[in-house]
Amino acid sequence: MTVRQDVHSVGIPVLCQSCEARHRGVCGALDPDQLVGLAKISSKQTIEPGVELIGDAETVDSYSNVLSGVVKLTKSLSDGRQQIVGLQFAPDFLGRPFKVESAINAEAATAVSLCSFPRASIERMIRESPELEHRLLKQTLNELDEAREWMVTLGRKTAAEKVASFLLMIARNIDPALDPATNTTSFELPLTRADIADFLGLTIETVSRQLTRLRTDGLIRIENNRHVTVTSLKRLASRSGA
Amino acid sequence: MTVRQDVHSVGIPVLCQSCEARHRGVCGALDPDQLVGLAKISSKQTIEPGVELIGDAETVDSYSNVLSGVVKLTKSLSDGRQQIVGLQFAPDFLGRPFKVESAINAEAATAVSLCSFPRASIERMIRESPELEHRLLKQTLNELDEAREWMVTLGRKTAAEKVASFLLMIARNIDPALDPATNTTSFELPLTRADIADFLGLTIETVSRQLTRLRTDGLIRIENNRHVTVTSLKRLASRSGA
DNA sequence: CGTTATATTGACAAGCTTCAAACACCGTGG
């Protein structure tokens, strides 16, 4: 028992021992030596909801792994209209390699903890480790798939379908093994109504109306604004457009 | 002169000599030996507009470079509503590595010429050549940037802004060096009104109305439905939301 | 317990879609 543990954790920095990014995230590409090197220059930090992590047109000099919480990626038009273009959950990699200027904003949607490292070091490691680049490519391809999935939602679904799709996406994210046959799940919404509206290309009022409709129709229950219980996953899915 | 040419073209397969993908596309990552190997198993083909290249939920066993023309990537809802989630121009790489099942449709929007190679070979080459994977990562990141840009358009812009944005995107794609100070450009639309509607999340009628509005307002001229002349790039840009 | 942020609800207006019809372009065949 102790032997097995030693085999797996020998040379692994304390910081990384229980880190999810080492398993499912990009750090899984690194060998113990690289991990030690990276751990030396990386720092864990906790961020309050609403705090801006990366500003539009700012130069980015650090990348991060999301360890917990939800980060929203947003883009804005000159007159203030805003659109959320991505949500990042643990253990996603946060940052846009190979570009000094960010074209998007990143903001903590909930309380977030990050593991950050300097830009230069991670880009050097990418050059040295093809496996790291491979993981990045895979995550980027997944993000592209998600973005395209949401383009369909934004362009072609009704408000009712958008809200149902959003709830399903969150439910699946909280519990990836969610069986479509099960009827009931329950979770905390990581976003405010305003955020949900920015995510779905709707107004706060329309989001609210669609949620109350789902509530009065008996598909969901809502407590304290944020806690949602889906009482009929099947009926919810049938309203998501698919 | 001839010496210089020889230096550059020695060992380069005839098929690839004048190919744009060798310069700006993924093939630029390959050395002459790899290029010869790939050229042996690749084939050039021409495709008519409207022909489906990759069907939804089909298993993909070949990848391609787009050599000319425009390929539209679409996703559909069960009831037939459709959304274009990407446009691919030369010399884009066409295909979704590391996934056997395609979740999207690819269809020739115009006449298209492709250079195709078997899935297995390209995936082997990716494993062997980090530089190839690097190029793929860069293209994927660019596609992700574009997708997110269009999410803002789909979610937050008005019909008028959407159409203006679309025209600007096409103009910039035809002439990447397009100076915002110049007033006039002219190009062939690679998409029908129906395609434009599917791209912008609108109906054919709304697209048509917005185009005639731009026409009667003197920002553009349209000949034969497809040929567009922008007469005031600045005014068009000011209507794109930005 | 008052104060502020967040969410809900209602009435009305606007924008986009829907449905319908006319128009333009193009190749075919009489």
Added chain:
DNA sequence: CCACGGTGTTTGAAGCTTGTCAATATAACG
């Protein structure tokens, strides 16, 4: 040569979904 059908586009009128503005309710917080 012109009538004809086909496809793609434009235009019009009406209706519905969503946005806007305003008021109220609920929750969060000192």
